[in-house]
Amino acid sequence: MSRITFATVWFGGCSGCHMSLLDLDTWLLDLASMVELVYGPLADRKTFPDGVDLTLVEGAIANLEHLELAREIRRKTRVLVALGDCAVTGNVTALRNLAGDPSGLLQQIYLERGDPPLAVPEAPGIVPRLIERVTPLHAVVPVDHFLPGCPPSAPRIRATLEALLAGAEPPEIGRFG
Amino acid sequence: MAARTLTIDGRLVSARAGESILEAARDAGIHIPTLCYLEGLSEMGACRLCLVEVTGSNRLLPACLTPVSEGMEVHTATERLREHRRAIVELLFAERNHVCAVCVASGNCELQNLAIRVGMTHVRYDYLNPVCAVDISHPQFGIDHNRCVLCARCVRACDEVEGVHTWDIAGRGVNARVITDLGVPWGEAESCTSCGKCLLACPTGAIFRRGTSVAELERDPKRIALIVASRQERW
Amino acid sequence: MDLAELHATAERERARRKAIRVLCCTSSGCQASRSLELFHQLEAAVTATGQDEAVEVASVGCMGFCGQGPMVRVEPADLLFERVRPEQAAEIIAALAGEPCSVERGDPNHPFFARQVHVVRRNGGFIDPERIEEYIAAGGYEALYRVLHDFTPAEVIQEITRSGLRGRGGAGYPTGLKWATVAKSPGERKFVVCNGDEGDPGAFMDRSILESDPHLVLEGMAIAAYAVGAHEGYIFVRGEYPLAIQRLTRAINQARKLGLLGSQIFETAFDFKVEIRVGAGAFVCGEETALIASIEGRRSQPRPRPPYPAEKGLWGFPTLINNVETFANIAPIIEHGADWYASIGTEKSTGTKVFALTGKVRNTGLIEVPMGMTLREIVEDLGGGSPDGTPVKAVQTGGPSGGCIPARLFDTPVDYESLAAAGSIMGSGGMVVMDAHTSMVQIAQFYMAFCMDESCGKCVPCRVGTVQMYRLLSKVVAGAATPADLEQLEQLCRLVRETSLCGLGQSAPNPVLSTLRYFREEYEALLREEAAAGANGTP
Ligand SMILES: Cc1cc2nc3c(=O)[nH]c(=O)nc-3n(C[C@H](O)[C@H](O)[C@H](O)COP(=O)(O)O)c2cc1C
Ligand code: SF4
Ligand code: SF4
Ligand code: SF4
Ligand code: SF4
Ligand code: FES
Ligand code: FES
Numbered sequence: 001m002s003r004i005t006f007a008t009v010w011f012g013g014c015s016g017c018h019m020s021l022l023d024l025d026t027w028l029l030d031l032a033s034m035v036e037l038v039y040g041p042l043a044d045r046k047t048f049p050d051g052v053d054l055t056l057v058e059g060a061i062a063n064l065e066h067l068e069l070a071r072e073i074r075r076k077t078r079v080l081v082a083l084g085d086c087a088v089t090g091n092v093t094a095l096r097n098l099a100g101d102p103s104g105l106l107q108q109i110y111l112e113r114g115d116p117p118l119a120v121p122e123a124p125g126i127v128p129r130l131i132e133r134v135t136p137l138h139a140v141v142p143v144d145h146f147l148p149g150c151p152p153s154a155p156r157i158r159a160t161l162e163a164l165l166a167g168a169e170p171p172e173i174g175r176f177g
Numbered sequence: 178m179a180a181r182t183l184t185i186d187g188r189l190v191s192a193r194a195g196e197s198i199l200e201a202a203r204d205a206g207i208h209i210p211t212l213c214y215l216e217g218l219s220e221m222g223a224c225r226l227c228l229v230e231v232t233g234s235n236r237l238l239p240a241c242l243t244p245v246s247e248g249m250e251v252h253t254a255t256e257r258l259r260e261h262r263r264a265i266v267e268l269l270f271a272e273r274n275h276v277c278a279v280c281v282a283s284g285n286c287e288l289q290n291l292a293i294r295v296g297m298t299h300v301r302y303d304y305l306n307p308v309c310a311v312d313i314s315h316p317q318f319g320i321d322h323n324r325c326v327l328c329a330r331c332v333r334a335c336d337e338v339e340g341v342h343t344w345d346i347a348g349r350g351v352n353a354r355v356i357t358d359l360g361v362p363w364g365e366a367e368s369c370t371s372c373g374k375c376l377l378a379c380p381t382g383a384i385f386r387r388g389t390s391v392a393e394l395e396r397d398p399k400r401i402a403l404i405v406a407s408r409q410e411r412w
Numbered sequence: 413m414d415l416a417e418l419h420a421t422a423e424r425e426r427a428r429r430k431a432i433r434v435l436c437c438t439s440s441g442c443q444a445s446r447s448l449e450l451f452h453q454l455e456a457a458v459t460a461t462g463q464d465e466a467v468e469v470a471s472v473g474c475m476g477f478c479g480q481g482p483m484v485r486v487e488p489a490d491l492l493f494e495r496v497r498p499e500q501a502a503e504i505i506a507a508l509a510g511e512p513c514s515v516e517r518g519d520p521n522h523p524f525f526a527r528q529v530h531v532v533r534r535n536g537g538f539i540d541p542e543r544i545e546e547y548i549a550a551g552g553y554e555a556l557y558r559v560l561h562d563f564t565p566a567e568v569i570q571e572i573t574r575s576g577l578r579g580r581g582g583a584g585y586p587t588g589l590k591w592a593t594v595a596k597s598p599g600e601r602k603f604v605v606c607n608g609d610e611g612d613p614g615a616f617m618d619r620s621i622l623e624s625d626p627h628l629v630l631e632g633m634a635i636a637a638y639a640v641g642a643h644e645g646y647i648f649v650r651g652e653y654p655l656a657i658q659r660l661t662r663a664i665n666q667a668r669k670l671g672l673l674g675s676q677i678f679e680t681a682f683d684f685k686v687e688i689r690v691g692a693g694a695f696v697c698g699e700e701t702a703l704i705a706s707i708e709g710r711r712s713q714p715r716p717r718p719p720y721p722a723e724k725g726l727w728g729f730p731t732l733i734n735n736v737e738t739f740a741n742i743a744p745i746i747e748h749g750a751d752w753y754a755s756i757g758t759e760k761s762t763g764t765k766v767f768a769l770t771g772k773v774r775n776t777g778l779i780e781v782p783m784g785m786t787l788r789e790i791v792e793d794l795g796g797g798s799p800d801g802t803p804v805k806a807v808q809t810g811g812p813s814g815g816c817i818p819a820r821l822f823d824t825p826v827d828y829e830s831l832a833a834a835g836s837i838m839g840s841g842g843m844v845v846m847d848a849h850t851s852m853v854q855i856a857q858f859y860m861a862f863c864m865d866e867s868c869g870k871c872v873p874c875r876v877g878t879v880q881m882y883r884l885l886s887k888v889v890a891g892a893a894t895p896a897d898l899e900q901l902e903q904l905c906r907l908v909r910e911t912s913l914c915g916l917g918q919s920a921p922n923p924v925l926s927t928l929r930y931f932r933e934e935y936e937a938l939l940r941e942e943a944a945a946g947a948n949g950t951p
Contacts, residue, residue: 082299091276
């Protein structure tokens with residue numbers, strides 16, 4: 001039987017969820033024997049491949065690149081998991097919604113409060129444009145499973161992965177935060 | 178006192194006449210989720226989490242406010258009720274800005290616990306992301322409107338237990354806010370005796386002790402009931 | 413005051429009247445189109461033409477044809493003038509002397525008038541609401557006299573029960589039954605409260621009654637107080653109704669002076685004093701428990717029932733709360749008897765109902781029709797159908813708590829049960845006619861915006877659920893919603909209806925539900941396809 005193809009994605013989050021995944025230490029070796037890592041910050045690949053069995057997404061949808069990639073991933077993934085509070089709720093990343101529209105925010109950060117004042121980064125194709133409001137992953141694509149926590153603890157991630165790999169329902173969800 | 182026999186979720190339960198369905202269920206070890214209810218305070222029926230089905234009534238009834246009656250048949254966890262409860266908790270999370278990861282109450286919050294209890298995996302509704310004030314003008318306490326669920330437990334604790342009525346609610350709909358005195362900053366609210374009962378009563382991270390940081394808030398809302406009960410003994 | 417004096421007062425008033433009465437509507441609707449100025453011009457024209465001996469100009473209440481106002485009626489010739497401008501006053505007065513007149517004429521035999529049955533509006537537009545003598549001359553306060561002298565409280569309740577009268581505030585609760593509950597509830601004090609909050613957008617039935625015939629309501633309240641054993645009453649009127657408040661205040665003072673309110677009414681042992689309370693304008697203040705909180709001086713929020721106000725109302729005492737129109741029906745029932753009243757309308761919905769007919773019909777205004785008249789008769793006969801030939805599509809009844817009934821169901825009789833079966837409610841009497849150009853989704857959005865703004869914020873499902881429903885409706889209107897959004901909208905409708913604390917929240921989804929029921933295709937036409945493929949199983 002061929003190994004399950006597995007991807008992880010890092011959107012608008014602090015990478016803490018990936019760190020928590022790495023905290024699984026030696027179990028990662030067991031995981032590696034069960035899955036083939038085909039995409040993500042921990043793999044060396046530029047484009048998201050077709051026919052991925054399982055994808056974990058960390059982080060909220062905050063810019064156009066996130067939005068487009070999220071849609072692509074959804075098309076190419078069988079089971080999509082929102083990993084951590086940012087992906088599940090928007091969390092800290094979404095706090096910028098309180099400051100209103102993103103262009104004003106960029107002005108404030110780079111020009112008014114910049115020391116020394118810099119230019120608002122404008123590099124089409126390199127720096128993706130911020131979208132109006134940060135949203136959780138499920139607000140833009142359907143999500144199959146949710147794994148809240150900031151970050152979710154390593155054992156919780158493991159329990160979820162084990163269940164999904166065994167074709168079972170993941171355990172009771174945990175606490176937000 | 179006269180006894181009443183009823184069934185809750187198929188179990189035969191006996192209760193005192195005049196007791197609420199909620200009290201009877203708790204005595205019998207049956208959990209009904211609540212948020213605006215706090216033992217020791219008057220019931221308000223506002224959060225709607227404790228709604229139950231009673232055979233013969235086509236309306237859902239708040240367990241915290243509905244007295245038991247003989248032969249009553251109560252269902253506390255039907256599919257419909259579970260779905261409604263989860264939706265109500267989701268609506269609360271969508272209403273203000275609940276960022277548990279950076280909240281003083283994380284780990285000691287009734288709303289956070291409710292989310293687990295009702296099986297909320299995510300919030301299906303739009304986050305409203307309102308801009309909310311944080312008032313730290315009081316020397317000991319602060320109020321963070323980002324976390325308030327408008328349960329009015331602070332209002333009732335202050336009014337009914339401390340006898341002061343510093344808190345009230347102003348505004349309508351999602352623009353309603355708890356206020357101190359006539360809308361002045363808490364630090365300037367002359368009626369406040371700084372007794373801390375509102376802090377005890379608050380189920381979320383809205384009212385906090387100044388100086389507490391993420392997940393540091395400690396408080397035990399059961400103390401409100403203790404205060405009330407011990408007074409009744411003395412008088 | 414006794415019966416002989418009452419009759420003498422009526423006689424004096426009739427004797428005072430001049431041969432010709434020019435009645436000028438000075439209610440809010442017509443005042444908005446300068447009818448006060450018109451009134452003064454009419455008086456001046458009478459004097460100028462030297463007709464003071466034979467002609468009097470009277471300021472009267474609403475005649476119902478408010479869309480055509482200002483209205484002037486000339487008695488006894490029964491001439492009707494519409495859209496009268498103050499500049500035309502002289503022409504009307506000249507016409508009394510047989511001069512030709514170009515002022516737009518109304519037809520008193522027009523179905524808009526002819527098909528109406530006036531019970532609560534019988535004096536509207538005929539008497540000066542600021543003069544109690546005119547009310548007495550029209551037979552006023554005789555019912556109260558008869559009740560105090562010839563009826564026991566139980567007999568009054570029995571009469572009201574037999575009449576089949578149901579509450580006109582919206583829910584249609586049997587009035588006699590409510591009175592009996594209050595009468596039976598033990599309490600050292602009892603209260604009678606008249607609900608004149610009238611918060612539905614576009615509704616002005618109660619305002620019109622209060623402005624046009626305030627004594628009719630006061631008399632009904634006094635009879636109710638006698639029946640249930642109350643000695644204190646409040647009329648709660650919304651602050652936006654200054655004219656109603658002014659006329660009521662005057663009416664209360666006049667009645668008190670004549671001993672028709674206050675202590676020892678009609679020289680009996682019965683005391684009843686009435687006070688006015690002015691509301692701050694929130695829609696939810698009209699909900700009875702919120703209204704009680706407001707009169708008590710607290711924040712006007714509903715509380716869960718039971719206990720009902722009939723058992724525990726104002727300050728914990730048994731309290732009778734009825735709507736303005738409900739009270740206005742009482743004196744006529746006593747006067748003509750329960751059988752007469754029950755013979756009007758249908759078996760389960762007796763009597764008449766006042767509606768504010770607006771929207772896409774030729775004739776708009778206030779109508780009082782017997783229960784059981786069909787929507788078609790109201791829209792086509794009284795309303796005169798569509799003003800520009802665009803087909804009429806639906807009628808909205810019950811305002812933000814009601815629903816839209818499609819044209820194919822226009823044979824539905826207007827009674828409590830039939831409207832409910834059609835997915836709407838009688839409500840307080842708003843009736844908005846919509847034509848083919850109206851978007852039903854936008855109608856639902858409009859009413860949801862109203863409920864969202866008016867939610868008091870006490871309970872979670874109504875406070876937050878209405879906002880979420882409003883957002884989803886706006887998304888549909890903008891063409892941005894998916895089938896999943898529509899599903900979520902329906903889920904929220906169920907949630908808010910089943911879990912909200914008071915009637916506002918419980919009925920807030922009604923406009924959505926009824927438009928979904930009859931005009932689902934309008935929603936679906938606005939949907940777009942799902943953004944991405946759905947989720948699909950575990951590996
Ligand atoms: C949100 C809400 C608003 C209401 N507004 C009014 C109102 O403006 N006038 C009124 O008479 N009843 C109103 N009602 C109904 C009252 O609660 C009450 O049922 C009524 O006044 C009883 O009088 P009735 O039996 O004569 O109808 C409202 C109810 C709700 C839930
Ligand atoms: S109040 Fe409770 S639910 Fe809200 S952010 Fe704080 S911990 Fe989370
Ligand atoms: S500290 Fe005490 S007195 Fe002050 S607001 Fe809180 S409960 Fe009221
Ligand atoms: S401050 Fe706390 S206790 Fe007061 S209403 Fe808000 S959540 Fe409830
Ligand atoms: S249903 Fe709406 S108006 Fe009624 S109590 Fe709840 S929040 Fe207030
Ligand atoms: S706990 Fe009963 S309604 Fe809130
Ligand atoms: S207000 Fe003048 S006719 Fe109605």
